Amino acid sequence: MKAIVYTKYGTPDVLELKEVDKPIPKDDEVLIEVHAASVNDWDWGLLRGTPFMNRLLFGFLKPKYKILGSDIAGRVEAVGKNIKHFQPGDEVFGDLTGRWGGFAEYACARENALALKPASMTFDEAAAIPQAAMLAIQGLLDRGQIQSGQKLLINGAGGGVGTFGVQIAKLYGVEVTGVDSSGKLDMMRSMGFDHVIDYKQEDFTKNGKSYDLILDVKTNRSIFDYARSLSHNGIYVTVGGSMARIIQALFLGPWISLISKKKIRVVALKPNKDLAFMNELFEAGKVKPVIDGPFKLSEVPEAMRYFGEGTHKGKVVITLEDNNYT
Numbered sequence: 001m002k003a004i005v006y007t008k009y010g011t012p013d014v015l016e017l018k019e020v021d022k023p024i025p026k027d028d029e030v031l032i033e034v035h036a037a038s039v040n041d042w043d044w045g046l047l048r049g050t051p052f053m054n055r056l057l058f059g060f061l062k063p064k065y066k067i068l069g070s071d072i073a074g075r076v077e078a079v080g081k082n083i084k085h086f087q088p089g090d091e092v093f094g095d096l097t098g099r100w101g102g103f104a105e106y107a108c109a110r111e112n113a114l115a116l117k118p119a120s121m122t123f124d125e126a127a128a129i130p131q132a133a134m135l136a137i138q139g140l141l142d143r144g145q146i147q148s149g150q151k152l153l154i155n156g157a158g159g160g161v162g163t164f165g166v167q168i169a170k171l172y173g174v175e176v177t178g179v180d181s182s183g184k185l186d187m188m189r190s191m192g193f194d195h196v197i198d199y200k201q202e203d204f205t206k207n208g209k210s211y212d213l214i215l216d217v218k219t220n221r222s223i224f225d226y227a228r229s230l231s232h233n234g235i236y237v238t239v240g241g242s243m244a245r246i247i248q249a250l251f252l253g254p255w256i257s258l259i260s261k262k263k264i265r266v267v268a269l270k271p272n273k274d275l276a277f278m279n280e281l282f283e284a285g286k287v288k289p290v291i292d293g294p295f296k297l298s299e300v301p302e303a304m305r306y307f308g309e310g311t312h313k314g315k316v317v318i319t320l321e322d323n324n325y326t
């Protein structure tokens with residue numbers, strides 16, 4: 001099969017389209033013919049070998065997993081003998097975090113990493129959903145306890161998490177402000193953001209406004225700046241960004257909660273937990289992925305470069321060539 005392979009950390013130039021062995025599913029695995037995949041920040045970090053934690057977990061000097069790509073959508077080709085919920089021909093999607101392998105014609109997954117794809121959802125749409133939508137749901141609902149009538153700010157709002165986040169928040173009747181770079185603000189307005197802030201022009205932590213809930217994708221400010229921007233009972237939730245700032249939030253958050261009613265929380269992603277909920281929202285026409293691209297499998301290096309530049313809007317999607325679906 002064809003796959004995008006890398007054997008050393010580096011820029012997207014180290015990614016190569018190669019012919020490799022098709023994976024063979026174990027007894028508790030499903031073999032999927034991949035029809036689409038999407039790029040996540042974790043793929044970017046694993047390509048670069050940053051932050052250092054990625055090297056500690058996934059290969060100190062060179063990558064342990066040679067094929068990146070965690071969010072996939074495709075058709076089940078074969079199942080191991082212990083698989084109960086899927087059969088050949090099923091259309092599925094999910095997040096393969098921890099094993100990756102999605103930038104390839106075929107990938108293996110455990111069944112708890114997969115959900116059935118609704119017929120009305122394209123493979124490209126399905127591949128855009130898993131990681132970013134789970135982070136948005138778990139950030140806003142599980143950790144953020146979003147409530148109707150609140151004022152929400154999403155920092156880093158024009159990418160994957162933010163474009164799902166605003167659609168989900170709007171279902172709760174929330175007023176949403178999005179912070180990102182100028183080139184994304186029109187798209188963000190069209191997605192339903194009530195207010196947009198260009199972070200190069202305005203520092204939202206110093207504009208005198210306060211928010212009941214802050215969902216942060218970038219975590220590039222001091223935890224005290226964020227606490228200042230929260231309303232009296234406000235909740236700050238980080239899903240990712242600067243590791244040093246996240247560690248600061250973990251250690252100083254409890255102290256801030258002790259001296260005020262504000263809460264500082266960190267999301268630890270539970271991959272695929274809310275795929276069924278996303279299916280419901282999608283089928284009800286309430287949430288639709290924002291797709292940038294799609295790029296072909298051979299164009300993954302270009303797609304990764306584009307993602308790394310940060311100019312993408314929503315999710316960068318890879319559509320696989322030579323598949324016979326329409």
Ligand SMILES: NC(=O)c1ccc[n+]([C@@H]2O[C@H](COP(=O)([O-])OP(=O)(O)OC[C@H]3O[C@@H](n4cnc5c(N)ncnc54)[C@H](OP(=O)(O)O)[C@@H]3O)[C@@H](O)[C@H]2O)c1
Nearest residue numbers: 041156158159160161180181199239240241267268269310
């Ligand atoms: N918690 C967990 O367990 C877990 C698991 C997986 C991933 N993650 C994290 O989840 C996040 C995924 O986010 P995503 O998919 O939405 O990323 P994304 O698509 O890259 O979006 C991030 C957005 O932030 C913008 N941005 C850059 N600098 C900014 C700044 N200073 N202020 C405000 N916005 C800024 C970027 O645009 P410009 O570059 O144009 O400015 C981009 O639009 C990542 O941080 C990832 O590390 C967490």
